[in-house]
Amino acid sequence: MSRIKLLSPRLANQIAAGEVVERPASVIKELVENSLDAGASRIDVDVESGGVKLMRVRDNGGGIAQEDMPLALSRHATSKIYELDDLEKVVSMGFRGEALASISSVSRLCILSNTQEQGAGWKAETEGRDMQVEVGPAPHPKGSTVEVRDLFFNTPARRKFLRTEKTEFNHLEEVIKRQALGRFDVGFHLRHNGKVIHALKNCDSQLEQERRVASVCGPAFMQNALHIDTEAMGLRLWGWVALPTFSRSQADLQHFYVNGRVIRDKLVTHAVRQAYRDVLFHGRHPAFVLYLECDPAIVDVNVHPTKHEVRFRDGRTVHDFLFRSLHRLLADVRPDAQHMPTG
Numbered sequence: 001m002s003r004i005k006l007l008s009p010r011l012a013n014q015i016a017a018g019e020v021v022e023r024p025a026s027v028i029k030e031l032v033e034n035s036l037d038a039g040a041s042r043i044d045v046d047v048e049s050g051g052v053k054l055m056r057v058r059d060n061g062g063g064i065a066q067e068d069m070p071l072a073l074s075r076h077a078t079s080k081i082y083e084l085d086d087l088e089k090v091v092s093m094g095f096r097g098e099a100l101a102s103i104s105s106v107s108r109l110c111i112l113s114n115t116q117e118q119g120a121g122w123k124a125e126t127e128g129r130d131m132q133v134e135v136g137p138a139p140h141p142k143g144s145t146v147e148v149r150d151l152f153f154n155t156p157a158r159r160k161f162l163r164t165e166k167t168e169f170n171h172l173e174e175v176i177k178r179q180a181l182g183r184f185d186v187g188f189h190l191r192h193n194g195k196v197i198h199a200l201k202n203c204d205s206q207l208e209q210e211r212r213v214a215s216v217c218g219p220a221f222m223q224n225a226l227h228i229d230t231e232a233m234g235l236r237l238w239g240w241v242a243l244p245t246f247s248r249s250q251a252d253l254q255h256f257y258v259n260g261r262v263i264r265d266k267l268v269t270h271a272v273r274q275a276y277r278d279v280l281f282h283g284r285h286p287a288f289v290l291y292l293e294c295d296p297a298i299v300d301v302n303v304h305p306t307k308h309e310v311r312f313r314d315g316r317t318v319h320d321f322l323f324r325s326l327h328r329l330l331a332d333v334r335p336d337a338q339h340m341p342t343g
């Protein structure tokens with residue numbers, strides 16, 4: 001008969017990593033979210049070989065205090081919520097305190113950081129070990145740099161599932177694009193193998209926002225987009241939706257954010273589809289970049305570890321608000337629906 005034993009911290013983290021760290025893109029998502037949570041206004045992402053060899057995320061956010069460095073890498077350690085009540089109104093991207101622990105258990109990870117108060121930099125390194133963290137002095141400007149090397153070096157079974165460098169990079173770039181659309185107030189820079197792929201400056205005006213959307217979604221989208229900004233019942237919907245004539249053969253240009261968080265949600269998809277129903281050809285998909293802002297208390301973000309899903313307390317109201325707002329906007333351009341579809 002087999003005896004029961006506690007998992008070692010390393011194995012527990014590696015198992016948890018299975019949920020959060022699927023590929024380089026998922027690492028980038030977590031690291032950039034941490035930079036956003038740290039209040040960064042500029043994030044630089046450098047990757048080599050599709051991220052498999054190296055991913056480096058550098059920010060100018062608040063940094064991590066020297067004594068917190070080992071904690072940052074521990075499982076269930078977070079500076080973002082302290083009690084259950086906080087979960088009700090969580091506005092940060094992170095809160096589970098799992099990402100760094102998971103990532104460090106399946107890679108060689110190094111954090112450099114400097115808080116303004118401490119005025120000196122610190123460095124912590126791990127190598128998929130039993131969470132032993134070495135902390136030592138190292139120069140770094142205010143903010144943090146997290147370097148992840150050799151993803152899955154110690155988990156060959158997972159490494160086998162990685163695709164080509166190009167495919168992995170495409171996924172990773174998609175993450176950056178989605179995040180860049182979610183935070184116009186932050187500058188994003190992405191380099192792959194030393195080559196600049198995106199250099200997106202902070203946007204201060206609607207014009208600059210539209211430039212960023214054009215650069216991320218393609219100029220054709222922006223040329224065919226209607227701007228929306230409407231409010232009701234404590235909900236605000238704003239962003240850009242493509243004219244029905246700019247429909248797509250795939251649902252590949254659909255970005256929806258709730259309080260800055262990228263989400264995929266059936267209720268939202270349904271509301272948008274309904275609004276386009278009479279103006280879109282059968283089998284075509286609408287294109288949109290939309291932002292819903294609401295009281296954080298009416299959405300539950302703690303549904304899934306990747307936090308891509310949310311649950312609305314009152315789904316009906318949100319659905320109707322989305323549908324009505326978009327339907328009204330599209331009703332005004334109905335005659336255009338006669339044209340042939342493109343895209």
Ligand code: ADP
Pocket residue numbers: 030034035038059061062063064071072073077078079080093094095096097098099100101143144145
């Ligand atoms: P979570 O984001 O859910 O709190 P993580 O494992 O992603 O968990 O991060 C653990 C902690 O490390 C965070 O709560 C935060 O305090 C700190 N941290 C991680 N990355 C950064 C960063 N770029 N800047 C400042 N603090 C960071």
Ligand code: MG
Pocket residue numbers: 030033034093094095097099100
């Ligand atoms: Mg995090």
